[in-house]
Amino acid sequence: MIFIDAIDFIFNTREAQTGGVEVGGLEQALAFTWAHVQLSAVAMLVACLFAVPLGLWLGHLGRGELVAVSMSNIGRAVPSLALIAFFAAYIGVGFTNVTIALVLLAIPPILTNAYVGVRQVDREAIDAARGMGLTAFQIVRRIELPLALPTIFGGIRISAVNVVATATIAPLAGVLTLGDYILSANVYGDAGRLAGALMVAALAVAVELGFAWLQRAMTPRGLRPEASG
Amino acid sequence: MSLGLLAQGGVQIRDRSETSCIAENGFCPAWIIENFDRYLEPLAQHVFLTVVSVVAGFAIAFGLALLAHQRRWLIGPITSATGILYTLPSLALFFLLLPITGRGSLTAVIALTAYTLQIIFRNVVRGLENVPPDAIDAGRGMGFTDRGLLWRVELPLALPEIVAGVRIAATTTVGLATLAVFAGAGGLGSEIVTGSNITFRTGIVAAGGIAVLLAFSLDVALLLVQRLLSPWRRAVVT
Numbered sequence: 001m002i003f004i005d006a007i008d009f010i011f012n013t014r015e016a017q018t019g020g021v022e023v024g025g026l027e028q029a030l031a032f033t034w035a036h037v038q039l040s041a042v043a044m045l046v047a048c049l050f051a052v053p054l055g056l057w058l059g060h061l062g063r064g065e066l067v068a069v070s071m072s073n074i075g076r077a078v079p080s081l082a083l084i085a086f087f088a089a090y091i092g093v094g095f096t097n098v099t100i101a102l103v104l105l106a107i108p109p110i111l112t113n114a115y116v117g118v119r120q121v122d123r124e125a126i127d128a129a130r131g132m133g134l135t136a137f138q139i140v141r142r143i144e145l146p147l148a149l150p151t152i153f154g155g156i157r158i159s160a161v162n163v164v165a166t167a168t169i170a171p172l173a174g175v176l177t178l179g180d181y182i183l184s185a186n187v188y189g190d191a192g193r194l195a196g197a198l199m200v201a202a203l204a205v206a207v208e209l210g211f212a213w214l215q216r217a218m219t220p221r222g223l224r225p226e227a228s229g
Numbered sequence: 230m231s232l233g234l235l236a237q238g239g240v241q242i243r244d245r246s247e248t249s250c251i252a253e254n255g256f257c258p259a260w261i262i263e264n265f266d267r268y269l270e271p272l273a274q275h276v277f278l279t280v281v282s283v284v285a286g287f288a289i290a291f292g293l294a295l296l297a298h299q300r301r302w303l304i305g306p307i308t309s310a311t312g313i314l315y316t317l318p319s320l321a322l323f324f325l326l327l328p329i330t331g332r333g334s335l336t337a338v339i340a341l342t343a344y345t346l347q348i349i350f351r352n353v354v355r356g357l358e359n360v361p362p363d364a365i366d367a368g369r370g371m372g373f374t375d376r377g378l379l380w381r382v383e384l385p386l387a388l389p390e391i392v393a394g395v396r397i398a399a400t401t402t403v404g405l406a407t408l409a410v411f412a413g414a415g416g417l418g419s420e421i422v423t424g425s426n427i428t429f430r431t432g433i434v435a436a437g438g439i440a441v442l443l444a445f446s447l448d449v450a451l452l453l454v455q456r457l458l459s460p461w462r463r464a465v466v467t
Contacts, residue, residue: 003328073400073448076400076404076444077403077445077448078437079403079404079407079417079421079441081418081422082407082433082440084427085421085422085427086433086434086437088427089254089428089429090430164318165318166318168318168320169320172422172426179320182321182324183411193327194324194327194328196321197320197322197324197325201318204316204317204318204321205313205316205317208312208316
């Protein structure tokens with residue numbers, strides 16, 4: 001049964017299809033997983049540092065709605081494979097270039113959600129804050145940001161899952177992630193490819209569940225459904 | 230094919246400049262126009278994969294949403310189940326399905342369909358939830374049965390959100406269908422990845438550009454469908 005063979009591939013090394021070298025085994029699996037996580041994490045960090053403040057600021061000013069909202073529509077239409085391929089073929093392969101491509105992929109949902117999250121904040125809460133003498137910066141920091149956090153984390157969650165999925169094709173651009181098991185089946189064999197698919201799927205589900213938990217934890221206590229009921 | 234012919238030499242001057250452009254792996258718009266026919270079959274495969282997956286996804290998600298609309302407790306479990314399918318990266322899902330369904334369109338269509346369920350289900354449920362209670366009361370007052378109320382009052386009012394979900398699903402599926410090449414189902418991805426290389430600059434821009442245009446065309450087509458299905462909205466536009 002190939003599924004059992006695939007599990008075996010993750011834990012025990014075997015000779016490559018092409019002969020000579022040993023592939024598979026826990027050590028290699030962990031190394032690829034770490035590379036996958038590292039690439040995704042760096043891209044997400046850069047995307048967040050750029051898109052969250054920009055979305056908050058645009059939302060606070062109420063400007064640039066067209067850009068902030070249509071950005072995620074345009075982002076969706078660009079195939080991630082084409083984006084990675086474009087960077088690899090025109091700019092070059094390697095960690096930095098793949099990271100930049102993934103950052104571009106991650107920005108639109110985060111930016112749109114940050115913008116929408118701030119715009120959804122009750123205007124009366126902001127008026128009240130202004131009446132209490134809060135400065136613009138304090139309003140963003142203490143009213144708009146906390147109230148928009150669940151929506152912002154929703155955007156980060158969408159991007160994180162998308163980035164982890166897309167990091168699977170990074171080996172095409174010279175960065176060896178878990179996707180190498182899938183894309184280089186001539187080396188790892190069918191069992192290796194299936195093992196790669198299982199590990200990528202597990203990683204994506206883990207990221208999704210992690211961010212879902214984080215999104216709940218980030219929701220201010222007073223806004224959680226069970227607390228208000 | 231014409232690249233092969235050109236490489237043999239003995240061609241006109243205009244073609245020679247194209248040859249050198251391709252040989253130097255630059256970006257060659259003239260070559261795309263010259264060789265446009267090579268993209269027609271991948272494009273047809275791409276449209277097939279997208280349309281079949283979105284239609285199947287809509288049929289399943291719409292049915293599930295109507296079921297959940299009557300039995301509210303189903304919303305949670307269905308959202309979780311479709312959420313997992315949405316989370317699984319398409320490329321991983323292709324190869325998880327491969328031992329069962331084999332290489333080809335079937336595997337790609339199943340994976341792409343699975344991906345659309347969550348988006349469409351959520352929007353149909355939300356659309357039905359957002360129908361104003363007054364409209365439902367008015368419908369009851371006019372003597373609609375539950376079934377009549379659903380099809381004549383609730384669904385028409387939920388239409389914008391339902392179509393919005395299908396539009397997101399369609400645009401996303403066009404992008405993901407470029408990965409179908411790895412499942413052996415062709416599509417525009419086959420013009421981006423050649424062998425396991427992504428180095429042909431002109432081909433990447435051409436195939437990627439056609440995919441983006443396809444996404445926008447489907448988006449506009451779905452907007453037109455929405456307008457056709459809701460004539461009362463056109464009537465009140467000032």
